[in-house]
Amino acid sequence: MTPPRPLYRLDRNDFGILLNILKEKGYLTVGPTRRDGAILYGALESVDDLPIGWTDEQEAGTYRLKCRDDDALFGYNVGPHSWKKYLFPSKTKLWSATKKGSGFEIDRETDTPPKYAFIGVRACELHAIQIQDKVFMGGTYQDPVHAGRRRDCLIIAVNCAQAANTCFCTSMQTGPKVDNGYDIVLTEIIDKARHYFVIEAGSDRGAAIVKKLPVSPVQQTDMDAAAACVENAEKQMGRKVDMTDIKDILTRNYDNKRWAELEKKCLACGNCTMACPTCFCSNVEDITDLGAEHAERWRSWGSCFTMDFSYIHGGSVRPSIGSRYRQWLMHKLATWLDQFGTSGCVGCGRCITWCPVGIDLTEEVKAICDNEEGDPSG
Amino acid sequence: MSQAVHNEYLMYPASFLVLEIWEEISGCFTLTLQPDPVVTTSFAPGQFYMLYIFGHGEVPISVSGDPVETETLTFTVLAVGSVTRKLCSVKAGDTVGLRGPFGNGWPLKLAKGHDVLVIAGGLGLAPLRPVIYHLISHASDYGKITLIYGTRTPDMILFQDELASWDERDDMTVLLTVDSAGSDWYGHVGVVTELIENAGIDPVRTTTMACGPEIMMRFTAYGLIDIGMAASDIYVSMERNMKCALGHCGRCQYGPHFVCKDGPVFAFDQVENLFRVREV
Ligand SMILES: Cc1cc2nc3c(=O)[nH]c(=O)nc-3n(C[C@H](O)[C@H](O)[C@H](O)COP(=O)(O)OP(=O)(O)OC[C@H]3O[C@@H](n4cnc5c(N)ncnc54)[C@H](O)[C@@H]3O)c2cc1C
Ligand code: SF4
Ligand code: SF4
Ligand code: FES
Numbered sequence: 001m002t003p004p005r006p007l008y009r010l011d012r013n014d015f016g017i018l019l020n021i022l023k024e025k026g027y028l029t030v031g032p033t034r035r036d037g038a039i040l041y042g043a044l045e046s047v048d049d050l051p052i053g054w055t056d057e058q059e060a061g062t063y064r065l066k067c068r069d070d071d072a073l074f075g076y077n078v079g080p081h082s083w084k085k086y087l088f089p090s091k092t093k094l095w096s097a098t099k100k101g102s103g104f105e106i107d108r109e110t111d112t113p114p115k116y117a118f119i120g121v122r123a124c125e126l127h128a129i130q131i132q133d134k135v136f137m138g139g140t141y142q143d144p145v146h147a148g149r150r151r152d153c154l155i156i157a158v159n160c161a162q163a164a165n166t167c168f169c170t171s172m173q174t175g176p177k178v179d180n181g182y183d184i185v186l187t188e189i190i191d192k193a194r195h196y197f198v199i200e201a202g203s204d205r206g207a208a209i210v211k212k213l214p215v216s217p218v219q220q221t222d223m224d225a226a227a228a229c230v231e232n233a234e235k236q237m238g239r240k241v242d243m244t245d246i247k248d249i250l251t252r253n254y255d256n257k258r259w260a261e262l263e264k265k266c267l268a269c270g271n272c273t274m275a276c277p278t279c280f281c282s283n284v285e286d287i288t289d290l291g292a293e294h295a296e297r298w299r300s301w302g303s304c305f306t307m308d309f310s311y312i313h314g315g316s317v318r319p320s321i322g323s324r325y326r327q328w329l330m331h332k333l334a335t336w337l338d339q340f341g342t343s344g345c346v347g348c349g350r351c352i353t354w355c356p357v358g359i360d361l362t363e364e365v366k367a368i369c370d371n372e373e374g375d376p377s378g
Numbered sequence: 379m380s381q382a383v384h385n386e387y388l389m390y391p392a393s394f395l396v397l398e399i400w401e402e403i404s405g406c407f408t409l410t411l412q413p414d415p416v417v418t419t420s421f422a423p424g425q426f427y428m429l430y431i432f433g434h435g436e437v438p439i440s441v442s443g444d445p446v447e448t449e450t451l452t453f454t455v456l457a458v459g460s461v462t463r464k465l466c467s468v469k470a471g472d473t474v475g476l477r478g479p480f481g482n483g484w485p486l487k488l489a490k491g492h493d494v495l496v497i498a499g500g501l502g503l504a505p506l507r508p509v510i511y512h513l514i515s516h517a518s519d520y521g522k523i524t525l526i527y528g529t530r531t532p533d534m535i536l537f538q539d540e541l542a543s544w545d546e547r548d549d550m551t552v553l554l555t556v557d558s559a560g561s562d563w564y565g566h567v568g569v570v571t572e573l574i575e576n577a578g579i580d581p582v583r584t585t586t587m588a589c590g591p592e593i594m595m596r597f598t599a600y601g602l603i604d605i606g607m608a609a610s611d612i613y614v615s616m617e618r619n620m621k622c623a624l625g626h627c628g629r630c631q632y633g634p635h636f637v638c639k640d641g642p643v644f645a646f647d648q649v650e651n652l653f654r655v656r657e658v
Contacts, residue, residue: 095390097432103393103414103473104432140639141388141624254655281628284621288433295433302627309629310619313458317618323657331631338634 005201008215009222010186012195015073016047018156021212022117027154030086031119032079037065039079041086044119051076058164058238058349061358071195074120074188077164078348082277083129086116087149088136091300094145094284099293111145117154121182123175124167124346126157128277130181134340135280145299154205157182161229165238166349168362172243174346176233184209187226198226239349241362242369247334249369254326256373258364263322265357270303272351272359273328278336278344281309304328329364389624391430391475396468397450402536406456406501407466408442411474418448422483423508424587424615424643428623429453430475431468435461438620438638440505441479445512451476454504454536480623481642484509485613489585492611493521495577497570497598499528499590503536505615505642506589510544521584523550524577528570528594530557553577570594571601581606587643589615596653599646609647616641616649633658 010018022029033042034051044050056076057064068075092111097104121129129150136146160167160176169175178185183206187198198218201207273279283302288295302309305324310317318324336344345361352360394411401407413419421427421441430436443452457466468474486509494513498506513523525544529535535554545552553573555566566573570590579602586602588595595614602612618630618637630637633652635644652658 097391097475099432102395102471104475106390108390136626139625141626143624143626144389251651254651254658280626282621282626284436284627286430286433286435292433299627302621302629304628312617312619318657320657327631327658330633335631335634339636 005207007198007200007218007223008210008213009218010197010199010213010215012073012197014214015197017213018209019044019047019119021209022154025209026115027117028114029117029119032074032076034065038063039065039076041079041081041083047073050074050120055162056164058166058353059358060166060352060360061355063353070190072161072188072190074158074186075162077160077162077167078122078125078350080275080350080354082275082348082350083118083121083125084132084277084280086113086118087129087146087153088132088280088301089145091298092145094297094299096294096296098295104295111148113149115152115154116149117156119156121155121157121178122160122348123157123178124169124172124348125277126155126178126181127172127174127346128348129155131278131340131342131344131346132280134342138340155182155184157185157202159185159187159226159230160233161188163233163236163238164349164353166352167237167347168239168241168349169347170234170237171239171241171362172343172345172347176237177230182206187229189222189225189229191225196222198222239352239360239362241365243333243343243365246365246369247337249372250330250334253368253372254330256368256371258367258371259322259326261322262325262359262364263320266305266321266325266359267357268305268321268324269356270305271354271356273303273305274301275350275354276332277348277350278332278346279303283308304331325359329361332361333365388477388480391428391436391477393473394451394476396470396472396474398470399466399468402454403534405466406454406536408452408454409465409468409474410443410450410452411476412450413476414473416449419451419479420448421445421451421479421508423486423512424483424505425479425481426505426623426642427451427453427476427478427480428620429455429461429465430477431461431464432473432475434464436475436477437461437465438480438623439465440615440642442504442507443511445508446515454501454507456501477623480638482640484587484615484643485585485645486512489587490519491521493580493584494523495579495584495586495602496523496525497527497574497586497588497590498525499570499594500530500534501536502589502591502594502615503527506587507537507540509587514544514547514550517549524553524579525550526553526555526570526573526577528555528557528573528590532556532559532563532565551577569597571597574598574601574605579605579607584611586612587615588613592616592653599650599653603646609650610645612646613643614646614649615643
């Protein structure tokens with residue numbers, strides 16, 4: 001057990017220094033920015049690139065930005081992007097090959113990612129990153145792309161001080177307080193007199209950075225204020241879902257009527273899988289140039305909602321949309337546990353907000369639990 | 379270090395030279411491939427490789443050759459779509475890419491001391507042929523060997539000469555059936571399950587290995603359970619879409635299982651709950 005590291009105060013006006021230190025250390029700083037009417041992850045040149053004074057309103061199928069009545073830097077919840085866009089890029093070249101003599105030679109694609117510093121990673125997102133670590137690096141084969149990008153990536157996390165209507169991290173035990181896996185964690189505090197952060201290092205790398213910042217010691221009142229922020233987020237948690245025995249319940253409900261209702265509702269657009277920070281499925285495409293001397297293999301995000309996903313000779317294994325939604329939900333909440341020892345859902349609510357027809361995972365789970373069709377006794 | 383090298387060999391296709399290719403039955407070809415440059419290979423019966431056609435695509439194909447053969451690898455491919463058609467039209471001297479071997483293979487160790495019932499439907503005999511080679515060359519480790527093999531029509535029967543030679547062995551019985559046939563077929567017509575009843579199977583001391591269409595494996599498994607075989611003694615080989623064979627692409631999921639790494643062979647009691655459900 002490492003002893004807890006000391007907490008400090010960092011003034012809002014000194015936040016830019018943090019970004020500068022990271023840049024000096026060779027990090028590419030990325031984080032929330034306001035673009036196209038949403039909060040999206042992108043390069044942060046300076047503090048002013050953050051969505052200062054903005055917040056979001058989320059509901060099933062809707063997302064809207066709104067001005068806040070303060071100048072909070074992190075006063076919103078998660079948007080449609082997740083950090084997987086950096087760690088598991090939506091399209092990657094895996095290798096290329098060139099004809100040589102009678103055979104061919106493989107040219108391994110050396111992914112040369114920048115050294116990322118992720119700014120503003122939420123508790124649920126940190127859990128999602130750790131879940132994808134298990135998928136891509138926890139088994140027999142390490143994915144070189146994910147492993148390479150993850151190795152040097154620095155995580156500056158932020159405790160949520162508010163929750164969206166679509167959030168349910170408390171139900172998934174993934175938030176709103178950041179608990180591990182960060183290099184630095186911040187809690188943003190705005191009261192009448194002051195705007196500052198409570199800052200804590202979570203790693204040696206993080207501690208080395210905090211040491212360079214113009215921080216001051218925390219008072220008990222600062223710690224109380226930080227705790228109050230997290231409590232506020234807990235109170236605001238827009239959704240709740242009882243996950244007790246969810247794996248067993250779902251496993252005995254493969255034939256629940258609810259799946260047929262989803263067949264009528266779900267558009268199989270796959271938005272939920274693209275927005276989800278843990279979804280990891282992919283497509284692979286082999287291509288060649290016209291002269292057929294050069295070939296490439298590309299990997300891109302895939303979705304279990306497409307027909308193609310489960311295609312085998314003779315047709316798709318899951319021709320009905322209901323069976324595809326079932327596959328998705330079962331995977332998230334039940335079979336993920338068998339595969340990786342953790343749930344595949346962190347309760348971020350993205351799939352709820354970004355579903356064009358407002359299908360709500362928490363509602364679906366409740367409907368199935370309340371109307372079990374399998375014999376609950378086994 | 380050696381582990382890392384091993385891993386990379388499984389991630390990137392290696393060049394293999396086509397030594398021979400011949401048509402087994404209409405649209406189905408057997409290829410023998412040699413690593414280029416030459417290295418030795420080894421696989422367990424039931425394992426598969428990802429076969430790559432330059433710039434065109436990659437598909438999972440089970441080894442159909444003899445596991446004692448370490449200089450070449452043999453595959454039997456049915457041309458059903460774009461990549462398998464290309465694979466079936468390669469010529470001796472061409473190059474294909476290979477990654478593997480992948481998957482767990484058949485339970486040959488667990489079956490030691492038991493009778494073995496091999497049940498194949500259609501092309502399902504290809505991934506089971508290495509099992510038969512192994513059983514024959516280690517006959518003293520096993521009891522009675524029975525092969526029940528069904529195809530749609532008599533002209534779809536694979537490996538006919540070998541079937542005949544296996545049937546001549548004292549320690550092995552070969553039973554064939556077809557779904558339909560003309561008047562020149564003197565054998566059994568019907569589904570494979572019909573042959574189980576009279577095959578003299580001792581359900582308590584037999585391990586079954588079945589490969590074929592899912593529906594055939596389902597009827598087979600329940601047929602065997604009906605005569606008293608334990609679901610845990612019945613093994614089936616599953617087929618799912620596969621893009622990586624590394625456990626990363628998610629395409630081969632079958633309930634909690636990744637067919638590429640947890641399978642393709644499963645004990646029936648592991649998957650029985652899934653077999654009951656449609657579209658899993
Ligand atoms: C573990 C395993 C072992 C196999 N062993 C053999 C074998 O020994 N001999 C043999 O002929 N075939 C075998 N198959 C089936 C073979 O992989 C498919 O026939 C092949 O993928 C079809 O690809 P295609 O491009 O020719 O067809 P298309 O219809 O053009 O396929 C398009 C894509 O769909 C997928 N696909 C289509 N059919 C299948 C299928 N049946 N299984 C999995 N994915 C599919 C592939 O990703 C393919 O790239 C095996 C499949 C698996 C999973
Ligand atoms: S399933 Fe939905 S709520 Fe859960 S992690 Fe994915 S997007 Fe977030
Ligand atoms: S659940 Fe919603 S977001 Fe997901 S595929 Fe269906 S319609 Fe699209
Ligand atoms: S084939 Fe990619 S996970 Fe199994």
